[in-house]
Amino acid sequence: MNKRRLATALLVLLLLIGCAGCLGVRPEDSGAAPVSPPTLKVLYATVEAGSEAVVHAAENYRRKTGVHVEVSTFPYNSLQEKVFSELSRMSGEYDLIAVDTPWIPKIIRHLEPLTPYIRNSASAGDIDDFIAKLFLDTSVFDKDKPQRAPVAMDTIDLDRITAAGFDVWSLPIQSNVLTVSYRKDLFQNEANRAAFRQRFHRELDIPNTLDEYLDIAKFFTRDTDRDGMIDLYGTTLMAGKHEANFVDYKSFLSDFGGELFDEKLQPVFDSDAGVKALKTYGKWILTEKVTPPDVLSYSWDEVEIAFGYGKAVMGMNYHDMKLQPNVGGQVGYFMFPGVKRGDTLVRGPHFGSWGLAVNKYSEHKAEAFALAGYLTSAEVQRDYLRFRQHVTRKSAYAAARALPDESLREYYDVLGRSLNVGVGRPRIKNYDQVSEAVQTAVQQYLTGKKPADAALHDAAEKVKISMRENGY
Incomplete structure (x- = not known):
């Protein structure tokens, strides 16, 4: 009996060791290497799209999440060449790309549609905080007929957008208007x-x-x-x-x-x-x-x-x-x-805006969308005000009314009202x-x-x- 009990005890011990993972033992406790978050690479413009504010926000994102973000900035013409070159060879080198609106008809098939990500996002409900006219012009396109103008609306309605045959292809990050x-x-x-x-x-x-x-x-x-x-x-x-x-x-x-x-x-x-x-x-x-x-x-x-x-x-x-x-x-x-x-x-x-688009060939599309959501979020856009960034959310313009600088308050008031009547470029x-x-x-x-x-x-x-x- 003693020998049988000893054999039984040894068998149970072996089973416990083999099932250590089932009992909640962490990979680092078992000697396995921990999984680290990916490094996200962003292709962005320079001062014309407020690079200083975005680089600062990307560093804050790293501190909050542990996700390292590399932002590469190029002046307008060089950026356009770089974006077109990267996408034409189906490169996944960059996960997130700054896109000027007139480029989208040429590159839309290389971008990841964002509507499913928005629907599954915890912050999906705040999409109507974007200035509607700006969001529609910057982000909403029909992949097969990008020349089509989206349905006009005062408040962004994702169901109406998709029912009309459109999708969301970027999140507005910076706006310009005369x-x-x-x-x-x-x-x-x-x-x-x-x-x-x-x-x-x-x-x-x-x-x-x-x-x-x-x-x-x-x-x-x-x-x-x-x-x-x-x-x-x-x-x-x-x-x-x-x-x-x-x-x-x-x-x-x-x-x-x-x-x-x-x-x-x-x-x-x-x-x-x-x-x-x-x-x-x-x-x-x-x-x-x-x-x-x-x-x-x-x-x-x-x-x-x-x-x-x-x-x-x-x-x-x-x-x-x-x-x-x-x-x-x-x-x-x-x-x-x-x-x-x-x-x-x-x-x-005249008005136009920059959007953050997810590269279709990225291996980290979900993570790239999460970063885009952060960089265009209401909280971060309010922080952009100190960089004089041309924000894209109604709540950011409301926050600008409390700025201590009278001249800057006046400018944001004029900028926001102008964006609501601006005329975009042909698609x-x-x-x-x-x-x-x-x-x-x-x-x-x-x-x-x-x-x-x-x-x-x-x-x-x-x-x-x-x-x-x-x-x-």
Whole structure:
């Protein structure tokens, strides 16, 4: 009996050792190597998409979760080349990718649809905190027909989005819209206010229409040092042959009720509204001369320099602009002005946003989505405010109302209201060719090579050919 009991005891001991894992013994206790979280690699832009804020948030994510995040940043053109190259060779090197909206029609088949991840996410309910117009333009596409515009809605409804044949392909991380920075100190100057009232028979206030804006630009265009030369201009424009030129014209076009394409994707920017928009734009430069004389070489960079050094009283750009210390003064902000159509004020500032998309070829797609959710979350976006990031959530704009800096509070108010009326870019694979054709037309008119109607007509014919060549 003793031998039998001893044999039985040994058998039980062996079974217990063999089933150690069943009893909750940890891998490290048994000598197995612990499983470490993956390193997530992010391909991101530089200052144009608020890289400083995002890199800071990624480091916070590592501290909170233990997941190491590597953020590689590239300037716009280099980033576009890198993204297209990585995806064309189906590389899973980068898990999360910053995507500018016009790229999506070209790369959508290389991206992971995010709707299932959103539905399974614990934070899925806060998706309607994103500004709806911005979210729809940035993130919602039909994979088979990316040129289709999504269903309009004031609050994001995932069921309506998918029922209409769309999916979510990114989470909005940063937004841009055309706004106006202005010299608040000069607007509030009592001598200026009295002189303006005498000349225009109204108060010197923030303009709502393009006509009101032009009056103010004419008023402030002057020779301040009385040497016979104009040295202060009313406004800036981005009239160089550049993408900035295209979106400048596009904003004027939208104000006048025009569009780039009709519902059949036929170019219609050479319409009466398109010609009027271009002539108005040209009038400010060529006839009224309320812009600096070298404005035909300006993009967003030159606009910032001209305004910052006190060369212009108002300046249009896609971020808040500051004055150099030696200039002095105070900066305020207002929405891009519109055009009255009956009793309705139509505003059409160009806008666009960056989204965070999950690489279809990543081996860590679920983890990449979790990181995207964190980087675009309400809590993190509120923290982005201290980096002056162009946030994408309504709650972040609400939080901006409590910022101690009055100028920054004003800018976020203008930015948020402008995003709600902004007009996005066409959803086409050949966006760059369309932009190039319109840039050329604007330059041809401004330099006297062609009349406005002829320049736009010729550009529209080029766009028709490009659209056919791209299967539209």
